[in-house]
Amino acid sequence: xxxVESFFKxxxxxxxxxxxxxxxxxxxxxxxxxxxxFRGKWxxxxxxxxxxEDLDTAAERVLEQLTGLRGVYLxxxxxxxxxxxxxxxxxxxxxxxxxxxxxxxxxTPASFAQSAHWHSISDVGELAFDHNxxxxxxxxxxxxxxxxxxxxxxxxxxxxxxxxxxxxxESVLNLPKNKGLDKRNFRKKILSMNVLVECExxxxxxxxxxxxxxxxxxERYDQFVAEGFSFDI
Amino acid sequence: xxxVESFFKxxxxxxxxxxxxxxxxxxxxxxxxxxxxFRGKWxxxxxxxxxxEDLDTAAERVLEQLTGLRGVYLxxxxxxxxxxxxxxxxxxxxxxxxxxxxxxxxxTPASFAQSAHWHSISDVGELAFDHNxxxxxxxxxxxxxxxxxxxxxxxxxxxxxxxxxxxxxESVLNLPKNKGLDKRNFRKKILSMNVLVECExxxxxxxxxxxxxxxxxxERYDQFVAEGFSFDI
DNA sequence: GGGGTTTGGTGTAAAAAAAACAATAAGACT
DNA sequence: AGTCTTATTGTTTTTTTTACACCAAACCCC
Numbered sequence: 001x002x003x004v005e006s007f008f009k010x011x012x013x014x015x016x017x018x019x020x021x022x023x024x025x026x027x028x029x030x031x032x033x034x035x036x037x038f039r040g041k042w043x044x045x046x047x048x049x050x051x052x053e054d055l056d057t058a059a060e061r062v063l064e065q066l067t068g069l070r071g072v073y074l075x076x077x078x079x080x081x082x083x084x085x086x087x088x089x090x091x092x093x094x095x096x097x098x099x100x101x102x103x104x105x106x107x108t109p110a111s112f113a114q115s116a117h118w119h120s121i122s123d124v125g126e127l128a129f130d131h132n133x134x135x136x137x138x139x140x141x142x143x144x145x146x147x148x149x150x151x152x153x154x155x156x157x158x159x160x161x162x163x164x165x166x167x168x169x170e171s172v173l174n175l176p177k178n179k180g181l182d183k184r185n186f187r188k189k190i191l192s193m194n195v196l197v198e199c200e201x202x203x204x205x206x207x208x209x210x211x212x213x214x215x216x217x218x219e220r221y222d223q224f225v226a227e228g229f230s231f232d233i
Numbered sequence: 234x235x236x237v238e239s240f241f242k243x244x245x246x247x248x249x250x251x252x253x254x255x256x257x258x259x260x261x262x263x264x265x266x267x268x269x270x271f272r273g274k275w276x277x278x279x280x281x282x283x284x285x286e287d288l289d290t291a292a293e294r295v296l297e298q299l300t301g302l303r304g305v306y307l308x309x310x311x312x313x314x315x316x317x318x319x320x321x322x323x324x325x326x327x328x329x330x331x332x333x334x335x336x337x338x339x340x341t342p343a344s345f346a347q348s349a350h351w352h353s354i355s356d357v358g359e360l361a362f363d364h365n366x367x368x369x370x371x372x373x374x375x376x377x378x379x380x381x382x383x384x385x386x387x388x389x390x391x392x393x394x395x396x397x398x399x400x401x402x403e404s405v406l407n408l409p410k411n412k413g414l415d416k417r418n419f420r421k422k423i424l425s426m427n428v429l430v431e432c433e434x435x436x437x438x439x440x441x442x443x444x445x446x447x448x449x450x451x452e453r454y455d456q457f458v459a460e461g462f463s464f465d466i
Numbered sequence: 467g468g469g470g471t472t473t474g475g476t477g478t479a480a481a482a483a484a485a486a487c488a489a490t491a492a493g494a495c496t
Numbered sequence: 497a498g499t500c501t502t503a504t505t506g507t508t509t510t511t512t513t514t515a516c517a518c519c520a521a522a523c524c525c526c
Contacts, residue, residue: 010284012245012314012325051243051323055314079312079327081245081288090284092245094312094325163503184505185485208501209492396474417476418514441472442521468526475520483512491504496497 010090014059015046015131017077017097017138018067020105021155023164025120026171027102028135030127031066032115037087038128044135045116046093059096066116073099073154077141078134085130093129097138099154146172147233150195153216159199161211162187169233193231195221243323247292248279248364250310250328250371251300253335253351254388256397259404260335260351261368263360264299270320271361277368278349279326292329299349306332306387310374311367318363326362330371332387379405380466383428386449392432394444395420402466426464428454 018029030042045066049058056074064070074096081092102118121139126132146152152168153160166187170180190196196214203210224231251262263275278299282291289307297303307329314325335351354372359365379385385401386393399420403413423429429447436443457464 010244012243049314052316054316055312055325076311078309079288081282081327083285083287092288092327094314161503182485182487183503184487187504188506189484203503206502207494209494209503211503394474415515416474417516420475421477422513436474439473440523442474442523444474469524470526471524472522473520474522476518477516479515481512481514483510485510486508487506489505492502493500494502495500 010092011048013046013048013091013093014055014062015044015093015095015134016059016062016074017044017095017135018063019097019099019142019155020102020118021168021171022102022118023167024171025122027118028121028124029066029105029116030119030124032117033128041128042119042125043128044095044131048091049094055094056096059094059098063098063100067100067105069100069104073151075141075145077138080130080134082130093134095134095138097142099142099151101155101157103157143173148231150216150221150231159201159213159215161203161213162190163211165190165214189233193221193224193229195224195231243325244281246279246281246324246326247288247295248277248326248328248367249292249295249307250277250330250368251296252330252332252375252388253338254401254404255335255351256400257404258353258355261354261357262299262333262338262349263352263357264349266361274361275352275358276361277328277364281324282327288327292327292331296331300333300338302333302337306384308374308378310371313363313367315363326367328367328371330375332375332384334388334390336390376406381464383449383454383464392434392446392448394436394446395423396444398423398447422466426454426457426462428457428464 020027020029029045031045033039033041033043045062047058047062047065049055053061055076059074059076060070063072063074075098077095077097079092079094083090085091085093124132124135127135142151146169152165152172155168155172156164163183166181166183167177169175169186170177173180175181195217197217197220199213199215201213203213221231253260253262262278264278266272266274266276278295280291280295280298282288286294288309292307292309293303296305296307308331310328310330312325312327316323318324318326357365357368360368375384379402385398385405388401388405389397396416399414399416400410402408402419403410406413408414428450430450430453432446432448434446436446454464
């Protein structure tokens with residue numbers, strides 16, 4: 001095999017770190033591999049990129065095949081390309097993370113997985129390939145991103161309470177519940193940005209005083225940015 | 234050709250956005266391509282990744298072949314993989330940026346370039362491939378990075394004056410000279426971090442009061458971080 | 467060697483932002 | 497009615513950021 005040909009004995013894949021939040025811990029969606037290598041092991045959902053497919057498209061496809069969701073938040077994070085990272089050949093992988101609303105999630109039987117389950121971030125065991133490292137880096141990226149861009153809302157239902165929003169931040173940033181962030185200061189800050197609108201409705205079905213529901217308003221956010229302010233928690 | 238084989242009719246390259254600073258504008262090192270496609274056009278230095286080569290290693294190699302430098306600051310930024318980005322086939326590229334001290338730079342005749350020259354960031358014309366987009370993204374990354382990590386020093390000689398440091402920030406962040414940052418506040422801030430040490434020497438050969446020279450001290454920086462502070466300009 | 471020119475170096479006060487902190491209100495349940 | 501649980505709201509203090517102007521040191525030129 002000539003050297004030039006050998007350049008083409010390689011492939012690239014995408015792997016997707018799918019985050020979710022259910023009110024408790026931050027979660028990541030993992031699959032149990034149905035094929036070698038690492039058959040039976042937990043891994044990030046991913047696939048080889050088709051020859052005629054853009055990278056972002058491939059990441060969207062992987063996400064949709066697994067969850068049935070389209071149009072959710074997706075961001076490229078980094079490419080992992082250690083020579084020996086894949087036991088069967090030279091395969092580099094472009095890592096993405098996505099943020100989905102757990103309530104929207106409908107498990108679709110995906111060809112590449114025996115099963116898929118949410119795992120608490122703090123309770124992820126040893127994963128296939130270099131997926132622990134990928135998960136780490138993506139989590140760090142999310143932690144930075146959530147603090148200076150309004151992406152946290154992607155993890156919550158459309159209507160949410162301020163307490164839920166605060167708990168989301170505490171989970172993502174791994175802060176102690178109701179200790180990490182001061183409730184009054186948090187509310188003051190987020191409301192002062194004017195990017196939330198109060199819904200008519202209240203929280204229902206709780207055994208205590210119900211909270212007001214809010215929605216994120218992208219138009220207001222765009223205006224906030226246009227005025228030269230920057231989102232910062 | 235089977236579908237599986239077609240996955241391997243693809244390659245990946247690295248492209249390197251090499252930044253430099255000479256006291257005036259921020260500069261980027263571009264090559265004039267010596268081979269098709271885009272022969273004669275200005276482009277980012279880059280090369281295919283060897284089959285047995287890690288991505289970071291490939292980026293270091295490209296940098297060394299062009300500049301003779303090793304061990305300089307290098308950071309992966311993003312992977313660009315639009316299907317049609319390379320006219321000769323499916324080639325995705327992993328973009329890096331590196332920061333070098335222009336004074337260390339010794340041009341080495343590199344096989345892949347007819348010539349290499351520094352271009353002012355504000356004066357880069359149309360580049361080969363999608364390199365304008367890559368340059369844009371890398372510049373944005375540098376602008377963010379320089380504000381919250383001590384990477385600016387990588388662009389300056391080992392010993393520098395505070396004015397030079399300020400001018401560096403103003404160039405990278407594209408602020409008006411001596412207007413964007415307040416001299417007194419800038420000095421106060423950077424000195425309060427305690428990451429610079431004053432040299433014995435003074436600036437020489439200038440037709441005005443000579444300035445004190447400073448050096449960045451990584452140990453002090455590590456301690457600064459260990460104490461829970463974060464670098465922030 | 468004196469005056470002009472150029473950049474280097476320094477502190478304080480006002481404003482804004484962040485942090486600390488606790489009591490009342492609303493509804494569910496018994 | 498009383499208890500329980502979470503929701504909601506403002507003020508004070510501290511810290512950080514901004515705004516702002518004058519003298520000092522070296523060189524140059526006459």
